[in-house]
Amino acid sequence: METETITAISTPVGEGAISIVRLSGEEAIPVTARLFQGESLLDAASHTIHYGKIIDPHTHEVAEEVMVTIMRAPKTFTREDIVEINCHGGMVAVNRVLEIVLEQGIRIAEPGEFTKRAFLHGRIDLSQAEAVMDLIRSKTDKAMSVALKQMDGRLSELIGRLRQELLETVAHVEVNIDYPEYDDVEEMSHDMMRVKTKDVHGEIEHLLEVAKQGKILREGLSTAIIGRPNVGKSSLMNTLVQENKAIVTEVPGTTRDIIEEYVNVRGVPLRLVDTAGIRETEDIVEKIGVDRSRQVLGESDLILFVLSYNEELTDEDRKLFEAVQGMDYIVIINKTDLEQKLDLEEVNQLAEGKPVITASLIKEEGVDELESAIAETFFAGDIDTGDMTYVSNIRHIQLLKQAKQALEDAMGSLEMEMPLDIVQIDVTRTWEFLGEIIGDTASDSLIDQLFSQFCLGK
Ligand code: GDP
Numbered sequence: 001m002e003t004e005t006i007t008a009i010s011t012p013v014g015e016g017a018i019s020i021v022r023l024s025g026e027e028a029i030p031v032t033a034r035l036f037q038g039e040s041l042l043d044a045a046s047h048t049i050h051y052g053k054i055i056d057p058h059t060h061e062v063a064e065e066v067m068v069t070i071m072r073a074p075k076t077f078t079r080e081d082i083v084e085i086n087c088h089g090g091m092v093a094v095n096r097v098l099e100i101v102l103e104q105g106i107r108i109a110e111p112g113e114f115t116k117r118a119f120l121h122g123r124i125d126l127s128q129a130e131a132v133m134d135l136i137r138s139k140t141d142k143a144m145s146v147a148l149k150q151m152d153g154r155l156s157e158l159i160g161r162l163r164q165e166l167l168e169t170v171a172h173v174e175v176n177i178d179y180p181e182y183d184d185v186e187e188m189s190h191d192m193m194r195v196k197t198k199d200v201h202g203e204i205e206h207l208l209e210v211a212k213q214g215k216i217l218r219e220g221l222s223t224a225i226i227g228r229p230n231v232g233k234s235s236l237m238n239t240l241v242q243e244n245k246a247i248v249t250e251v252p253g254t255t256r257d258i259i260e261e262y263v264n265v266r267g268v269p270l271r272l273v274d275t276a277g278i279r280e281t282e283d284i285v286e287k288i289g290v291d292r293s294r295q296v297l298g299e300s301d302l303i304l305f306v307l308s309y310n311e312e313l314t315d316e317d318r319k320l321f322e323a324v325q326g327m328d329y330i331v332i333i334n335k336t337d338l339e340q341k342l343d344l345e346e347v348n349q350l351a352e353g354k355p356v357i358t359a360s361l362i363k364e365e366g367v368d369e370l371e372s373a374i375a376e377t378f379f380a381g382d383i384d385t386g387d388m389t390y391v392s393n394i395r396h397i398q399l400l401k402q403a404k405q406a407l408e409d410a411m412g413s414l415e416m417e418m419p420l421d422i423v424q425i426d427v428t429r430t431w432e433f434l435g436e437i438i439g440d441t442a443s444d445s446l447i448d449q450l451f452s453q454f455c456l457g458k
């Protein structure tokens, strides 16, 4: 166990009114008590807050007016004593307090070290530790609730169950091989093995499917707005931005993190992207041709394709339909307040079953329908994070894919009627890959690498 007391500023640099110097370890309370002018902190009860001043021991000057939170082990995030010194005087003051704390022989924390300690002390498992990191980075309320769920251990629970199933299968085969004389243990058959592996395979596939949504929730749906000049692309962008306020989220128990502006449509964060420098894509096909347009647009998760109700379809429009073929797109026929010149039948034909929404942005009509269509395109209706277990972490997704591959190898061997002791080698590999997600078989170096990615002070 590491006992050295560590400290760091646990608020993003340059942000907000309050910054926190956090200390964790045996020395956290005595050191703060020495520097603190106010009531005695040495025997302060756990989870109490104290107003006072931090005094520079060299100059005896007041360094900062503070609120100090005392949290005693083991009911803390790291399971060590934790002190949080809340400073309100901006970065200069908080840096000064940190310097004074460091002069007391407290070591600066490595990035992610607080969370690493929580992991090492058995407070959280690896996937939960990573969820903390995702939490800090999450961009919308829904993404945050996904991260919170994961911290609750939902994913760990599911992975644990799948591993148990695999382990039982492997154990069963082992018993059959090592103790052939045990007649009362039913012989594991290829059929039984097929059922088990198919089961687990299905669950892993499902996890990978929702992983895509998890990624979108975290990073935003990169969205391109395309259409000929003057059809209403800027109007659409403005409407979306005005209707859906930017999200600023505060996460209880972690550092406050201000989220950049995102357009959150019914829980789907849209990132109105600057696709290869073309945010509002006018004349894209004219300028770079259909093939190159397909390439550029293919980098978007969603395309909003705007047409004018008041204009006939042009060859350029038809080329745009060609360029977005097979992608996720929604057609918006704007300016329904004007006279109809557009051939709706042709549009519907070209749209190959994708949603076609009519709207008058100037009259604020059709916006609801568009937002529903956006949500449906990705979540088959409004999503409810309540009953979904998301995998929203790249490392988890990688491991799930590896587990799936190993399991498919096992299933292939089963198809070829290979002996079960051969099949179980791949089943064991599957079990190991899944274990790495929750940190069960993770090597030390992996753990170090993971925690070094954390932001400082978490
Ligand atoms: P963009 O060139 O595609 O970005 O189109 P803009 O959003 O700049 O809009 C072009 C013009 O169409 C502007 O004068 C808008 O006010 C107007 N416009 C946008 N939406 C509507 C609409 O629903 N009805 C009408 N009549 N005009 C609209």
Ligand code: ZN
Binding pocket: 230, 233, 234, 235, 280
């Ligand atoms: Zn425009």
